[in-house]
Amino acid sequence: MRVLLVSDLHANWPALEALRVPYDVCLCLGDLVDYGCDPAPVIDWVKRHVYACVRGNHDHMVAQYVTTNGQSGFRYLSGVTRSISQERLEPDQRRFLADLPLTRFLTLGGKRFLLVHATPRDPLDEYASGDVDFWKRRIAGLGVDVVCVGHTHQPYVLQVEGTTIINPGSVGLPRDGDPRLSYAIWEDGQVTLHRLEYDVEQAVRRVHETHLPDLAKEMLAQVLRQGSLHNGSHRPAPPVGSNGSLSR
Numbered sequence: 184m185r186v187l188l189v190s191d192l193h194a195n196w197p198a199l200e201a202l203r204v205p206y207d208v209c210l211c212l213g214d215l216v217d218y219g220c221d222p223a224p225v226i227d228w229v230k231r232h233v234y235a236c237v238r239g240n241h242d243h244m245v246a247q248y249v250t251t252n253g254q255s256g257f258r259y260l261s262g263v264t265r266s267i268s269q270e271r272l273e274p275d276q277r278r279f280l281a282d283l284p285l286t287r288f289l290t291l292g293g294k295r296f297l298l299v300h301a302t303p304r305d306p307l308d309e310y311a312s313g314d315v316d317f318w319k320r321r322i323a324g325l326g327v328d329v330v331c332v333g334h335t336h337q338p339y340v341l342q343v344e345g346t347t348i349i350n351p352g353s354v355g356l357p358r359d360g361d362p363r364l365s366y367a368i369w370e371d372g373q374v375t376l377h378r379l380e381y382d383v384e385q386a387v388r389r390v391h392e393t394h395l396p397d398l399a400k401e402m403l404a405q406v407l408r409q410g411s412l413h414n415g416s417h418r419p420a421p422p423v424g425s426n427g428s429l430s431r
């Protein structure tokens with residue numbers, strides 16, 4: 184069985200549209216909306232193609248009309264792009280986000296999977312790097328073979344005491360310095376991480392067609408083109424952990 188894992192699509196339709204790889208089952212680890220300009224086609228794609236999907240922090244905030252008031256970095260971008268998410272979704276699409284489960288257990292190819300956006304302890308917000316000791320404490324007692332997560336926009340695969348931890352990275356907004364979209368394949372117990380080029384300039388054009396402030400357009404274009412947000416010409420990002428709720 185070939186399982187396609189995607190996460191953090193972030194309303195980037197040009198990226199998602201480019202992802203045409205064969206699979207038997209597609210799983211999604213959340214964050215369908217915010218940052219990008221096309222939340223509706225991304226949600227429709229997930230409805231059509233994804234077998235199981237969990238709710239990301241951005242899905243939750245859009246579904247519950249939460250506002251984000253960040254002054255800098257990704258919190259700023261999260262706040263200003265929220266209006267696009269709200270304006271461009273139909274009520275049934277917002278309901279779809281609200282109905283997404285926080286966690287999902289399922290069995291595929293004889294293996295027990297757990298899907299969660301962030302971590303089993305804190306399904307929406309906890310930041311989990313690819314650290315074995317961190318994950319040892321998070322998977323104790325779960326009784327699963329594979330844990331699939333997103334949220335960090337950093338792809339990794341770990342083996343932790345017989346459990347495979349997979350983070351496929353981000354389709355819509357990679358932040359590890361590589362602007363190519365990121366995904367993972369689990370095939371009969373073997374995991375591979377993949378990067379794929381897509382039409383980044385189309386995504387940048389979509390940003391420039393919006394009513395977003397010029398600063399936001401410039402920052403989003405930079406992340407899309409470079410796979411990271413350097414703060415040189417922008418307002419400084421808050422230090423990691425300063426408020427415990429950096430928008431991923």
Ligand SMILES: [Fe+2]
Pocket residue numbers: 191193214239241334335336431
């Ligand atoms: Fe995200």
